[in-house]
Amino acid sequence: MEIRSTADFPRAEEEIMRIWEEKKIFEKLREKNKGKKRFIFLEGPPTANGMPHIGHALTRAVKDLILRYKAMDGYEIYPWIAGWDCHGLPVEIEVEKKLGINSKKEIEKFGVKEFNRLCRESVFKYRDEWIKMSKRIGFWIDFSNAYVTMEDYYIESVWWALKKIYEQGLLFKDYKVVPYCPRCGTPLSSHEVAQGYKLTKDPSIYVRFKLKDEDAYMLVCTTTPWTLPSNLLLAVGNEIDYALVEYEGERYYIAKDRVKEVLGEVKVIKTLKGKELVGKKYERLIPFVKVNFDAFYITHGDFVSTEEGTGIVHIAPAFGEDDFLLCKREGIPLLKPVDEEGKFTETPWKGLFVKEADPHIIQWLKENGKLFKSGEVEHNYPFCWRCGTPLLYYALDTWYIGMSKKRDDLLKNNEEVNWKPEHLKHGRFGNFLEDVKDWALSRNRYWGTPLPIWICPEGHVYIPDGKEDLLKHAKPDSVPEHFELHRPYVDELQIKCPVCGKEMKREPYLIDVWFDSGSAPFAQFHY
Ligand SMILES: [Zn+2]
Ligand SMILES: [Zn+2]
Structure with a gap:
């Protein structure tokens, strides 16, 4: 040299x-x-x-x-x-x-x-x-x-792992409210959501729900006006103190702790516990979506707090996890006038993306005497980590891995890991495990590892032992040319149910790409 x-x-x-x-x-x-x-x-x-x-x-x-x-x-x-x-x-x-x-x-x-x-x-x-x-x-x-995670040897290794997980009863489908990107048209997992929080401005409005048999209103705050046409219930806390107050000649119910902040100095007519409000009926706020079942009453929700808002929570079961579970408890079905691109399917705002409909809805509320006051709030809101679209919360069929059932094992294994830097062990990663959520695994997309679950009309489930086994179960003339373990090829196969012989259909999802890379410890060697 x-x-x-x-x-x-x-x-x-x-x-x-x-x-x-x-x-x-x-x-x-x-x-x-x-x-x-x-x-x-x-x-x-x-x-x-x-x-x-x-x-x-x-x-x-x-x-x-x-x-x-x-x-x-x-x-x-x-x-x-x-x-x-x-x-x-x-x-x-x-x-x-x-x-x-x-x-x-x-x-x-x-x-x-x-x-x-x-x-x-x-x-x-x-x-x-x-x-x-x-x-x-x-x-x-x-x-x-x-x-290379897109090659068949790798994909069938990932499938092998999913089959093992399924056999332990830890891979299951559930209808739940999940964070959803309306542009990508797919739900996201909690760790993806965590990557996309941004400080953003949203409307923060107070609306008033007229009680049916009483000359008073329930005062409610929301940052998602677009969910109001789907309102079905109002929730209060049984043990929370509420006040009936007089404000500019009208009467309002609001949590006692919130009166000052929301209304300032007002005359309190009486105070009462939330449970005394439970069961009262109210007039529907926005009438456009048809409802042919019993709804529009006040009920108890244990998630209601008086830290913000009015201590009275508006419930739209298709668009919030608490809302969804509460309506399930009450036997109330969903109202979902929004399509998979996040646009209204009915109401005067049909065709509009829900967030774009917000100002129109606020205007409508104002014109109809239902808006109490409106403003803006700056808060942390999740956006799609890939495309930057604001996420919505949606009730959807989703496949999950039951991580929460494995929590103790995960924590135990973490103790044996020699972390560098050490603070991650009981810090960021340990905290993540302490609070581990079931993994929303399925994605409604195109380019990825297909979810390897076939189901027949009788409900029998088939998960192949790799590519060879899959092809063995397929009708030979249904195997497309240049077959590979991707969409649309896997869905062109006609699979006969190994139990009853009827034709099976694949669950039409892909899996979270993070499961691909997470499988590398074994999939890099083939399984
Ligand atoms: Zn997106
Ligand atoms: Zn069958």
Whole structure:
């Protein structure tokens, strides 16, 4: 190597890289340590459809530092292979942009087969850039044997894990209120939601519900006026103190603790417990959606508090978890005048995205004497971590992994993990486990690992033991050309129920892409 009087680090680095390549230093090091005590290293896979950025360079530098140290210390780093995360919304959104489309309807019209082909093509758009960057910063890893999450061997490994989970009764479908991105048309998991909180301004309005047999109103605050046409109940707390007050010639019920903040100094006529309000009927606030069952009364909700609002909560069961459970308890069905793109399907605001309908609804309330006051609130609200659309809370059929049932095991295992930095163990990660939620696993999308659950009309369930087993159960002439474990191919198979022989249908979902990368510890080797 040439020694110069002025330092030219980039040149020196390139020179060293050249020597490494030429003399196959990385390969020799691996050969030398083969069979020695193993240091297990899992490369968490990046998505290669975006350019690497400085954050990637940093984490790669840290990984490399530890691996080199361990290798010099005589360990066999295992398996020391790269990996590529290939599925999911990041890829789909990239292709949507390229095609100039922006909705699921347009994808369906374009054709799922061709759409997914473009996704596959787009995945490795920047793979060469990634490899170049990694090598340039001196990151040693085996790129030629990288695992690839979109290949059939990987997908069937993920399926194997899901089957094991199903057999333990921990993979199940539930109709629940979930955070939902109306642009992507799919629910998100709690860890995805946690990534997308932003400080944002929303309307904060007070509306008044007229009681039926009394000359008084229930005063209610909401930041989602668009849910008001779907209101079915009002909730109070049995043991909370409420006040009947007089304000500008009218009478209002409101939690005693909230009077001052909401109304200022007013005359209190009487106070009473929430349970004395339970059962009272009120006049419907916004009349447009048809209701042919008993509703519009006051009931108890144990989630009601007096920390904000008025201590009286408006209940729209399709759009809130508490609301949903409360109406289930009361035997009240859902009212959901909103489609999967987040647009009204009835009411005068039909066709409008719900958040865009807010000002119109506020105007309507005002004109009809139902608005008490309106303002704005700045609060943390979740947005889609991929496309930036505000999330809505929606009642949907979703498949879950019963993480909460495994909480104790998870906590126990966490105790055995040697965390660096240590504070994460009982800090961020430990807290996450303490409060672990069931994992909303299914996604209503196109490019990803299909949920491997087939169900027949009799309710029998079939989960294949991999690709070969799936094809064995399929009618031979239903197997499409160039078959692969993706949509739409898997849904073209005609599967006969192994129990009753009737034709089965696949649950039409994909799984959360984070389950793909989470499967890497075993799926990188095939299962
Ligand atoms: Zn989205
Ligand atoms: Zn069957």
